[in-house]
Amino acid sequence: xxxxxxxxxxxxxxxxxxxxxxxxxxxxxxxxxxxxxxxxxxxxxxxxxxxxxxxxxxxxxxxxxxxxxxxxxxxxxxxxxxxxxxxxxxxxxxxxxxxxxxxxxxxxxxxxxxxxxxxxxxxxxxxxxxxxxxxxxxxxxxxxxxxxxxxxxxxxxxxxxxxxxxxxxxxxxxxxxxxxxxxxxxxxxxxxxxxxxxxxxxxxxxxxxxxxxxxxxxxxxxxxxxxxxxxxxxxxxxxxxxxxxxxxxxxxxxxxxxxxxxxxxxxxxxxxxxxxxxxxxxxxxxxxxxxxxxxxxxxxxxxxxxxxxxxxxxxxxxxxxxxxxxxxxxxxxxxxxxxxxxxxxxxxxxxxxxxxxxxxxxxxxxxxxxxxxxxxxxxxxxxxxxxxxxxxxxxxxxxxxxxxxxxxxxxx
Amino acid sequence: xxxxxxxxxxxxxxxxxxxxxxxxxxxxxxxxxxxxxxxxxxxxxxxxxxxxxxxxxxxxxxxxxxxxxxxxxxxxxxxxxxxxxxxxxxxxxxxxxxxxxxxxxxxxxxxxxxxxxxxxxxxxxxxxxxxxxxxxxxxxxxxxxxxxxxxxxxxxxxxxxxxxxxxxxxxxxxxxxxxxxxxxxxxxxxxxxxxxxxxxxxxxxxxxxxxxxxxxxxxxxxxxxxxxxxxxxxxxxxxxxxxxxxxxxxxxxxxxxxxxxxxxxxxxxxxxxxxxxxxxxxxxxxxxxxxxxxxxxxxxxxxxxxxxxxxxxxxxxxxxxxxxxxxxxxxxxxxxxxxxxxxxxxxxxxxxxxxxxxxxxxxxxxxxxxxxxxxxxxxxxxxxxxxxxxxxxxxxxxxxxxxxxxxxxxxx
Numbered sequence: 001x002x003x004x005x006x007x008x009x010x011x012x013x014x015x016x017x018x019x020x021x022x023x024x025x026x027x028x029x030x031x032x033x034x035x036x037x038x039x040x041x042x043x044x045x046x047x048x049x050x051x052x053x054x055x056x057x058x059x060x061x062x063x064x065x066x067x068x069x070x071x072x073x074x075x076x077x078x079x080x081x082x083x084x085x086x087x088x089x090x091x092x093x094x095x096x097x098x099x100x101x102x103x104x105x106x107x108x109x110x111x112x113x114x115x116x117x118x119x120x121x122x123x124x125x126x127x128x129x130x131x132x133x134x135x136x137x138x139x140x141x142x143x144x145x146x147x148x149x150x151x152x153x154x155x156x157x158x159x160x161x162x163x164x165x166x167x168x169x170x171x172x173x174x175x176x177x178x179x180x181x182x183x184x185x186x187x188x189x190x191x192x193x194x195x196x197x198x199x200x201x202x203x204x205x206x207x208x209x210x211x212x213x214x215x216x217x218x219x220x221x222x223x224x225x226x227x228x229x230x231x232x233x234x235x236x237x238x239x240x241x242x243x244x245x246x247x248x249x250x251x252x253x254x255x256x257x258x259x260x261x262x263x264x265x266x267x268x269x270x271x272x273x274x275x276x277x278x279x280x281x282x283x284x285x286x287x288x289x290x291x292x293x294x295x296x297x298x299x300x301x302x303x304x305x306x307x308x309x310x311x312x313x314x315x316x317x318x319x320x321x322x323x324x325x326x327x328x329x330x331x332x333x334x335x336x337x338x339x340x341x342x343x344x345x346x347x348x349x350x351x352x353x354x355x356x357x358x359x360x361x362x363x364x365x366x367x368x369x370x371x372x373x374x375x376x377x378x379x380x381x382x383x384x385x386x387x388x389x390x391x392x393x394x395x396x397x398x399x400x401x402x403x404x405x406x407x408x409x410x411x412x
Numbered sequence: 413x414x415x416x417x418x419x420x421x422x423x424x425x426x427x428x429x430x431x432x433x434x435x436x437x438x439x440x441x442x443x444x445x446x447x448x449x450x451x452x453x454x455x456x457x458x459x460x461x462x463x464x465x466x467x468x469x470x471x472x473x474x475x476x477x478x479x480x481x482x483x484x485x486x487x488x489x490x491x492x493x494x495x496x497x498x499x500x501x502x503x504x505x506x507x508x509x510x511x512x513x514x515x516x517x518x519x520x521x522x523x524x525x526x527x528x529x530x531x532x533x534x535x536x537x538x539x540x541x542x543x544x545x546x547x548x549x550x551x552x553x554x555x556x557x558x559x560x561x562x563x564x565x566x567x568x569x570x571x572x573x574x575x576x577x578x579x580x581x582x583x584x585x586x587x588x589x590x591x592x593x594x595x596x597x598x599x600x601x602x603x604x605x606x607x608x609x610x611x612x613x614x615x616x617x618x619x620x621x622x623x624x625x626x627x628x629x630x631x632x633x634x635x636x637x638x639x640x641x642x643x644x645x646x647x648x649x650x651x652x653x654x655x656x657x658x659x660x661x662x663x664x665x666x667x668x669x670x671x672x673x674x675x676x677x678x679x680x681x682x683x684x685x686x687x688x689x690x691x692x693x694x695x696x697x698x699x700x701x702x703x704x705x706x707x708x709x710x711x712x713x714x715x716x717x718x719x720x721x722x723x724x725x726x727x728x729x730x731x732x733x734x735x736x737x738x739x740x741x742x743x744x745x746x747x748x749x750x751x752x753x754x755x756x757x758x759x760x761x762x763x764x765x766x767x768x769x770x771x772x773x774x775x776x777x778x779x780x781x782x783x784x785x786x787x788x789x790x791x792x793x794x795x796x797x798x799x800x801x802x803x804x805x806x807x808x809x810x811x812x813x814x815x816x817x818x819x820x821x822x823x824x
Binding site for chain 1: 421425428429431432433434435437438439440441443451452453454455456457462465472474476477478479480484485490493497499500501502503504505506507508510511514515517518525526527528531532533534535538541542543544545546547551563564565566568569570572573574575577578580581647672673678679680686691692693694695696697698699700701702703704705706709786
């Protein structure tokens with residue numbers, strides 16, 4: 001339980017990793033940008049709990065950065081996985097699972113007439129823009145400035161090692177800003193293949209933002225006017241906000257949508273869904289991967305979606321998400337701390353006022369992790385079906401102490 | 413055993429898939445381009461055998477197009493997978509398995525000072541060129557015409573939905589042709605980030621070709637002269653031809669190498685290895701994926717490499733590959749059929765003389781599959797540790813009949 005002893009297994013593994021992995025770790029799971037006290041290496045997960053390699057247990061509010069939807073090692077998913085693994089996973093072609101899963105997506109996602117499967121969320125967003133280009137014969141993709149759509153050269157947040165040509169056909173607009181969207185459409189006039197937009201704004205380090213209905217409506221209209229594809233990137237939000245598509249409640253249906261993360265409760269899978277207008281284009285592009293037809297991940301996805309629907313899991317996540325949000329809001333008020341909780345309650349983000357360098361957020365997260373609550377100071381978090389009211393109450397005891405500390409430090 | 417009844421499960425699944433998957437199937441596992449008699453859907457795999465959804469059993473010479481190296485459901489790999497799955501797979505960071513696997517690659521691959529992990533072979537080749545560009549500050553990638561390096565816009569074999577800019581910085585040469593390599597280097601002068609070349613030429617529908625030592629040497633020299641990265645794409649050949657790198661026996665060491673397919677005996681994983689010259693660049697690019705740190709695939713890779721080394725599996729594949737090649741050569745001679753068997757014996761390719769439309773190849777493969785031998789008429793095949801001498805002998809009985817048929821038809 002002593003996190004600072006220099007001989008912790010986490011420290012030992014970091015030292016070993018430093019020698020054989022560039023920078024010791026990379027990508028979004030790199031713990032280096034996190035505040036003091038965060039482990040880099042994990043040993044196991046179960047339900048809404050996570051254990052690091054030194055045996056410390058956490059209530060997990062990252063859910064593997066999205067994939068864990070029902071909870072770690074959810075029995076019905078693990079049973080489906082085990083059954084499929086006994087048969088076969090990676091074969092010379094798909095199994096019956098591919099058809100079942102495609103049928104399930106088409107049955108549950110109103111815009112979807114078809115589905116294709118991949119491994120990474122990036123595979124799904126990249127396939128989406130490729131289908132849009134194939135279907136329209138045009139090149140420009142309108143994307144919101146600062147949005148994350150994956151980590152391939154055309155979209156990764158860093159331009160290190162990326163050429164200008166990789167992004168030659170991206171035209172930027174501001175999320176929820178109709179004028180900027182229209183300006184982007186005007187700039188790309190005659191060559192617009194698609195508008196690609198996240199289910200909601202969930203950019204790093206800034207308040208989250210749900211789509212304004214008129215903005216969503218205008219995006220749909222522009223695509224209709226110019227014959228472009230409206231692509232919704234559901235990779236992060238999909239299955240946590242809705243099964244059918246995050247913009248359904250706004251009455252807006254995309255032509256294409258990219259899915260991954262939560263689709264198979266942690267098993268590697270991504271999907272592209274589309275309507276009949278883009279079916280022919282989707283059949284003409286060439287995308288593939290050695291493991292894309294892996295039946296174990298597809299069996300996991302079928303079980304995940306079935307369980308999510310059977311348990312009304314999204315309503316549960318909304319309920320406990322609201323409990324967490326309300327609890328923290330009350331505590332913040334009581335301690336005189338100004339903070340902002342934005343976005344959907346099941347994907348919480350907590351940012352502090354007057355915190356330009358995120359020092360307050362870091363202190364808060366640091367106090368939480370040392371008391372066994374794994375939160376993130378700048379990235380949206382994720383709830384799961386496995387979080388219970390008592391897990392939230394246990395968490396709120398910790399956040400109360402963390403906010404009290406913060407209040408005393410910033411008053412001092 | 414009746415493959416032509418219209419109510420076969422394979423036919424039913426194809427009809428259902430037609431409705432919910434564009435074109436019914438896509439990518440390299442699409443059975444449509446295959447000759448009559450090939451199933452699209454599979455039920456299970458075990459050792460070197462594969463069963464389709466209608467219960468027909470095949471001796472499998474595709475090994476899931478490469479991933480199955482030790483045989484389907486190889487016990488030591490499945491045990492490692494099961495053990496890891498009981499702990500955790502997709503968590504908030506890597507497990508100890510990541511460090512162990514990176515150390516294992518560095519210990520066994522002479523050029524490798526570090527490793528990074530991904531999911532698709534395409535992720536590994538794309539990361540490789542990104543690292544090369546980051547490390548050199550240059551843009552051009554020299555690639556062999558017709559080589560397959562993945563299915564992202566910059567490299568996929570089809571240009572449908574791809575823009576000219578996606579390939580703006582590729583400069584082509586002919587494999588094993590020093591003059592064309594030098595011409596490409598001259599054309600890209602001052603801006604060469606890398607030469608990217610497959611472990612050997614394994615392009616679809618043409619004879620395979622091992623690298624000529626002077627060609628390999630010249631590629632290394634050019635990279636040294638201009639400060640570019642030599643990248644070997646080991647995705648298809650890696651772990652089947654060697655563990656340390658396919659060009660080691662030529663005395664040529666790359667700066668970067670991309671690995672996938674066979675690395676984890678069918679579990680989804682890819683890796684990029686590199687030397688210290690490119691370590692800093694590799695630490696500066698941003699690549700990531702939701703499932704890249706999945707510990708189950710890493711545990712599978714550790715077990716796969718251990719077993720491959722412990723069993724001297726590559727020597728076994730060479731031995732049985734030679735038995736297959738010699739047997740078919742003898743049969744072809746005896747039946748008066750002219751055919752070419754090219755490339756490494758453990759990755760066989762059989763092409764027929766005077767067969768511009770591949771009709772002979774298709775007939776041969778069709779006769780083989782209906783007798784329970786799953787071969788490919790135009791793509792290289794794959795042997796595994798699970799193929800025994802008696803499997804080869806059983807196969808040779810089938811190929812003998814298939815070649816006899818072919819001889820009688822083409823004599824007629």
